[in-house]
Amino acid sequence: MLIKTHRDGFIHPVSSEITPEAVYRNRRELMRLMAGGVAGAALASWAGRQALAQVAKPGKGAAIAAAKSAVPGAVTMEKVTEYKDASTYNNFYEFGTDKSDPAKNAHTLKTAPWTVEIEGLVKKPAKYTLEDLMKLSAQEERIYRLRCVEGWSMVIPWVGYSLSKLIEKVEPQGGAKYVEFITQADPKTMPYVGSRVLDWPYAEGLRLDEAMNPLTLLTFGMYGEVLPNQNGAPVRLVVPWKYGFKSGKSLVKIRFTDKEPKTAWNKAAANEYGFYSNVNPEVDHPRWSQATERRIGEDGLFAKKRKTLMFNGYEAQVGQLYAGMDLKKNY
Amino acid sequence: MATGIATRRSVAALLLHPAAKPVLFVLALLPFAWLFYGAFTNQLGANPAEYLIRATGDWTLRFLCITLAVTPLRMITGTPALARFRRMLGLFVYFYVVLHLLSYSWFDMGFDVADIAKDIAKRPFILVGFSGFLLLTPLAATSFNRAVKAMGARRWQALHKLVYVIAGLALLHFFWMRAGKNNFAEVFVYAGIIAVLLGWRLVQYAKKKRAVPAATGAGTLSRR
Numbered sequence: 001m002l003i004k005t006h007r008d009g010f011i012h013p014v015s016s017e018i019t020p021e022a023v024y025r026n027r028r029e030l031m032r033l034m035a036g037g038v039a040g041a042a043l044a045s046w047a048g049r050q051a052l053a054q055v056a057k058p059g060k061g062a063a064i065a066a067a068k069s070a071v072p073g074a075v076t077m078e079k080v081t082e083y084k085d086a087s088t089y090n091n092f093y094e095f096g097t098d099k100s101d102p103a104k105n106a107h108t109l110k111t112a113p114w115t116v117e118i119e120g121l122v123k124k125p126a127k128y129t130l131e132d133l134m135k136l137s138a139q140e141e142r143i144y145r146l147r148c149v150e151g152w153s154m155v156i157p158w159v160g161y162s163l164s165k166l167i168e169k170v171e172p173q174g175g176a177k178y179v180e181f182i183t184q185a186d187p188k189t190m191p192y193v194g195s196r197v198l199d200w201p202y203a204e205g206l207r208l209d210e211a212m213n214p215l216t217l218l219t220f221g222m223y224g225e226v227l228p229n230q231n232g233a234p235v236r237l238v239v240p241w242k243y244g245f246k247s248g249k250s251l252v253k254i255r256f257t258d259k260e261p262k263t264a265w266n267k268a269a270a271n272e273y274g275f276y277s278n279v280n281p282e283v284d285h286p287r288w289s290q291a292t293e294r295r296i297g298e299d300g301l302f303a304k305k306r307k308t309l310m311f312n313g314y315e316a317q318v319g320q321l322y323a324g325m326d327l328k329k330n331y
Numbered sequence: 332m333a334t335g336i337a338t339r340r341s342v343a344a345l346l347l348h349p350a351a352k353p354v355l356f357v358l359a360l361l362p363f364a365w366l367f368y369g370a371f372t373n374q375l376g377a378n379p380a381e382y383l384i385r386a387t388g389d390w391t392l393r394f395l396c397i398t399l400a401v402t403p404l405r406m407i408t409g410t411p412a413l414a415r416f417r418r419m420l421g422l423f424v425y426f427y428v429v430l431h432l433l434s435y436s437w438f439d440m441g442f443d444v445a446d447i448a449k450d451i452a453k454r455p456f457i458l459v460g461f462s463g464f465l466l467l468t469p470l471a472a473t474s475f476n477r478a479v480k481a482m483g484a485r486r487w488q489a490l491h492k493l494v495y496v497i498a499g500l501a502l503l504h505f506f507w508m509r510a511g512k513n514n515f516a517e518v519f520v521y522a523g524i525i526a527v528l529l530g531w532r533l534v535q536y537a538k539k540k541r542a543v544p545a546a547t548g549a550g551t552l553s554r555r
Contacts, residue, residue: 089377097514100376152378197513268513287454287511289446296377301370304441 055141055157058083061225066159069140071214073317076143081154083223085297090230091148092249093197094183094190101192102230108189109250111234120256121176124169130234134220137165141224142217142238147279147312149243151305153293158238159221162214172208172256179211180204180261181237182253198264204248205261205275206239207321215240215317241314243277274331278322279312283331339409346412355416359423362390363430380438387431388460392501392521394424399498399528406535418474421494425471428464456507463500466493498525 057063060083069075092102095109114130128136139159147153167179185201187193193200210216217238220227227233232249239246245265255261265273272286281291292305299306311318322330345351366386369375375382398420405413435457440447451457470491473479479487502525506518 085377093512097512099378152381195513284453289449289453294378294380301379301383301438304443 055080055143055223057224058087059225060087060228061221063225064134064139064159064221066139066141066221066224069142071140071142071162073215073314074140074142074144076145076155076313078143078145078155079298080143080157081295082297086154086156086222087228087231089296091150091244092230092232093195094185094193094200094202094250095230096192097195097197103228105191106229108191109184109229109233110186110189111229111250114234114252116235116251117253118166118170118256119253120180121173121258122256123171123173126170133166133218133235136169137161139220142215144215144217144238144240145312146238146240146244147293147308149245149273149277149285149290151288151290151293152296153308154296157223158217158219159224160217160219160238163216163218163237164212164214166218166254167208167212170256175258176256177208178257178259178261179206179208180253180255180257181206181248181251182255183248184250184252198268201252202248202264203261204237204246204263206246208256209321210239210318213318213321215314241279241311241318243279245273246277276322276327276330278327278331279308280310280327280331281308282310283328342410343412346410346415352416352419355419359394359420362386363427380434383438384431384434387427387434388505391424391427391431392505394420394427395494395498395501396521396524396528398424399494399525403528403531422471422474425467428467432461432464456504459500459507460504463497463504466497466500470494470497495529498529 088103089099090102091099092106095102095105112130115127116130116133117125117127119125138161140161141157141159143155143157145153146156181204183202183204184190185193206216217240219232219236219238220234222228222231227236232247232251235251236249237247237251246263260275263273263275265277266275279290284290290308293308294305309315366375366383370379370383373379398417401413401417401420405411436442436447440450451461470493473482473487473490482490502518502522505521506515509515509518
């Protein structure tokens with residue numbers, strides 16, 4: 001006689017053990033509530049962390065819808081610098097050399113209509129209107145550290161997309177090795193263009209592989225809104241592992257070349273500012289140490305300055321670009 | 332004419348008023364009070380450390396100009412009463428330079444002596460500024476009546492001529508600091524003021540020299 005027991009592999013509950021649906025639904029609800037209660041504190045802080053990344057909009061400009069970036073290293077969890085500090089403490093010499101000048105003077109900058117010309121060694125040279133350029137790829141929020149060569153730093157939530165998206169679109173020719181970024185230089189709207197501090201227009205450059213790194217951001221906004229004029233409206237570059245001056249503001253031309261482009265600060269003082277200008281605590285500026293930095297709005301007056309990180313903390317993402325290079329020579 | 336003499340008299344009376352010195356003392360402390368208040372109420376912008384270091388430097392230069400202006404102003408306007416404020420103003424130069432040095436070593440260097448030494452070696456403009464501070468120290472230290480007596484007026488005056496060297500160092504320090512941004516407008520304003528104040532002294536000196544051969548004995552006396 002074949003007797004089915006619980007031991008023969010068929011573990012079917014007897015009908016009396018089957019829990020009525022209503023009961024197990026209740027039980028799940030109870031479990032959920034319990035979990036919620038027990039883990040409530042942890043959940044709240046986790047949710048808070050998320051909220052922090054979604055930075056509050058200052059309400060100063062048009063909002064840009066942006067998704068959180070999935071690019072590795074693109075969203076630091078560090079405390080975001082206050083919008084007030086990030087928008088009033090700027091180096092933008094076209095509007096004056098004092099860091100409070102751009103916020104006072106940049107209202108004269110005319111950001112519409114705006115076009116960005118892609119030229120040089122590309123298969124598809126083009127002249128983009130700002131509107132088309134903004135639509136070229138999905139906007140992302142990136143929270144980057146910004147380290148100025150002067151020894152201070154901020155944490156800024158930028159809005160934009162990887163420059164590589166644009167580069168792929170215009171298809172660089174085989175000979176293209178560098179990308180040059182040329183910024184607006186209009187003496188009528190930029191009162192200090194023509195001052196003898198630098199050569200105008202302010203030009204910057206990257207190696208093509210640096211420009212292709214997903215962290216290199218073509219930037220249209222910050223704090224969830226369009227860029228304020230003093231921060232480089234309407235479109236700028238942000239290269240987070242390099243000193244801030246490498247990230248040109250108010251871009252009008254992107255040119256692909258086979259030769260290393262001449263860059264503004266390198267022309268002004270070649271022994272102080274190299275083409276690479278990677279953040280590097282071990283290579284000092286000839287006139288001051290780069291080992292430490294002051295985080296604006298966070299490090300108190302009496303706090304010791306914090307240590308500067310190699311490649312501004314993006315070594316995992318960009319270190320391989322410089323494998324085998326002497327970074328003391330290629331400063 | 333009569334009104335001119337009257338105003339001159341009333342100005343002199345004002346300057347000689349017992350409250351004049353305390354009032355000036357309080358006025359000279361106002362920048363310090365503002366910086367102190369601003370630092371504690373977070374009104375010094377995004378980088379308060381930088382603001383404090385620069386503002387104390389600015390005020391050092393301003394008080395240096397004011398101090399150097401006292402004697403020319405006194406002579407040109409014929410207001411001898413101004414002389415009584417010179418020492419206090421000079422000491423305020425020292426007060427603000429001490430704050431300047433303190434802000435730098437504290438807020439920028441975290442009182443790390445090794446870091447400060449490295450920074451001085453790295454940045455010649457810091458060395459120049461520091462030298463200016465060192466040279467100003469004996470001037471501040473000998474500002475008391477007893478020091479003047481102990482040294483003798485002639486030696487005291489010779490020592491205090493160092494202020495011209497100090498002014499030069501202060502300007503060089505400021506010029507060098509601004510060289511990074513090629514932004515010399517403000518430097519030239521201070522340089523212009525100091526040049527005028529020193530130029531006036533050179534003219535006076537030349538005039539006196541010319542006057543000396545005419546009355547040899549009196550000339551040496553008046554030069555004191």
